[in-house]
Amino acid sequence: MHEAVKAGGRRPTLNKDTRLCISLAGRPSNIGTRFHNYLYDLLGLDFIYKAFTTTDIAAAVGGVRALGIRGCSVSMPFKQDVIDLVDEVEQSAKSIDAVNTIVNDDGHLIASNTDYIAVQRLIAEHGLQPSQSVLLRGSGGMASAVAAAFRDNGFQQGTVIARNSETGRALADRLGYSYAAEVGSRVADVIVNVTPVGMAGGPEESDVAFDENTIGAAHTVFDVVALPSETPLIRAARAAGIPVITGAEVIALQAAEQFERYTGVRPSAEQVAAASAVSRA
Numbered sequence: 001m002h003e004a005v006k007a008g009g010r011r012p013t014l015n016k017d018t019r020l021c022i023s024l025a026g027r028p029s030n031i032g033t034r035f036h037n038y039l040y041d042l043l044g045l046d047f048i049y050k051a052f053t054t055t056d057i058a059a060a061v062g063g064v065r066a067l068g069i070r071g072c073s074v075s076m077p078f079k080q081d082v083i084d085l086v087d088e089v090e091q092s093a094k095s096i097d098a099v100n101t102i103v104n105d106d107g108h109l110i111a112s113n114t115d116y117i118a119v120q121r122l123i124a125e126h127g128l129q130p131s132q133s134v135l136l137r138g139s140g141g142m143a144s145a146v147a148a149a150f151r152d153n154g155f156q157q158g159t160v161i162a163r164n165s166e167t168g169r170a171l172a173d174r175l176g177y178s179y180a181a182e183v184g185s186r187v188a189d190v191i192v193n194v195t196p197v198g199m200a201g202g203p204e205e206s207d208v209a210f211d212e213n214t215i216g217a218a219h220t221v222f223d224v225v226a227l228p229s230e231t232p233l234i235r236a237a238r239a240a241g242i243p244v245i246t247g248a249e250v251i252a253l254q255a256a257e258q259f260e261r262y263t264g265v266r267p268s269a270e271q272v273a274a275a276s277a278v279s280r281a
Contacts, residue, residue, distance in 0.1 A: 012046045020067075021262050023051045024060055025075035032073055035255050035279040039267050042275075047263060054078075061085040065107055071262035072102040079141055086111040095152060096144045100254070103261050112261070115142060118254035119149035122245055128190060128220060130154030135186055136177075137209055138194030139167040142224060146194050151175045159186060183210060187217035194224045198231035208232045216240050226251045227280060252276040 012018070023032050028051035036049035047070070054060040057078050062085075064072045074082055079098040083089060086102060086109040093099045099111040134155050136147050139162035150158060158177035162168025165181060172179035180186065193209035196202045208215075210233060215221060221237035226247035237244045252272045260266045267275070 009042055009044045011040045011044055011048075014048065015046070017046060019047045019070045019262075021047060021049045021071035021073075022064070022069055023049075023073035023075065024054055024057065024078055025051065025073075026053060026077045028053050028075075031251070031279045032255070034281070035275045036259060036262075038275045038278045039259060039271060040263075042271060043265060043267065045263055045265065057081045058085055061102070061109070064102060064104055065109055068104065068107075070104055071258070072104070073258060074100050074102060076141060082111065085109070092116045096141075096148045098141050098144065101258050101261060113145060114254040114257040114261075115145040115250065116149050117257050118250050119146050120153055121253055122222075122249055123149065123153050126220065126243070126245055128153075128155075130156070132189035132219065133157040133159075134177075134190045134192065135159050135161065135183070135188035135210075135214070136192040136194060137161040137183065137197075138192075138224075139164055139171045140194070143194035144171055146192060146222075146224060147171060147175055147177070150190075150192075151177070155190075157188075159188065161186075183214060185213070187214050189219045190222060191215070191218045191220075192222040192224065193231075193233055196225070198223065198233050199225045200227045206232060208236050212236070212240075215242060218242055220245065223247055224250055229280075248276060248280075251279075255279075 033049055033051050040047045061082055082099050088110045090112040093111050093113040101112045101114050103110045134150050160168050160172040160177050160179050161183050169179045191210050197204045197207050197209040215236055220243050222245040223231045223233045224247045225231045229246050229248035234244050256272045
């Protein structure tokens with residue numbers, strides 16, 4: 001896929017052969033657009049990336065197929081809707097019944113979930129062990145991806161914390177984990193926040209997702225919130241000397257995986273870090 005690479009960087013001038021990649025989201029952002037286009041330019045790839053929303057997801061995915069759009073990032077609320085619209089669903093998406101990436105191979109649409117793949121890689125890179133217990137706060141789509149990645153990596157001792165008892169119990173039951181409405185006095189080796197607590201611009205941006213005792217008892221603190229990368233939870237964990245995994249790592253790794261699937265080129269860690277900084281600017 002990467003035969004159209006211009007030596008020395010700077011992508012070729014827009015032309016009839018330029019490959020298009022897109023995103024489909026209920027509320028599009030500039031993050032993916034900036035990330036991918038920065039790397040296309042840096043690596044001299046004849047691609048362009050554009051964010052879209054739609055009121056007709058079936059027609060939009062049909063357009064991906066019919067127009068030869070090479071790649072499509074899928075965000076809420078379309079992650080499940082697209083499953084019946086593609087030709088092949090990889091295990092990463094089957095495990096959580098949610099898609100965030102579609103690759104178009106000559107009209108054959110292949111769906112996967114690079115969030116799930118990224119979390120699995122981070123588990124390995126940070127040396128987390130299946131014998132460790134996991135306390136995960138959240139029960140939405142991303143929580144499902146994160147929890148399933150832990151479960152599928154052999155983590156059997158898990159607890160899902162969620163105020164929504166219906167979605168929380170459903171996620172816990174599906175994975176064979178326990179459920180609780182509140183953290184309370186619970187502790188675990190790995191604590192994971194997959195809620196908007198600590199997210200910039202949100203109503204709880206100054207809040208810490210776990211209390212001091214739970215943080216202090218953990219071996220690793222993982223916050224999936226990416227903006228800011230240094231959330232109140234991550235700052236509290238660093239202050240306590242606890243190793244951390246940040247949401248910025250998840251975003252960068254999943255985007256690099258997606259980028260490679262679209263272009264056939266794997267950007268270096270340094271290139272991904274630079275693109276991630278640009279995407280969050």
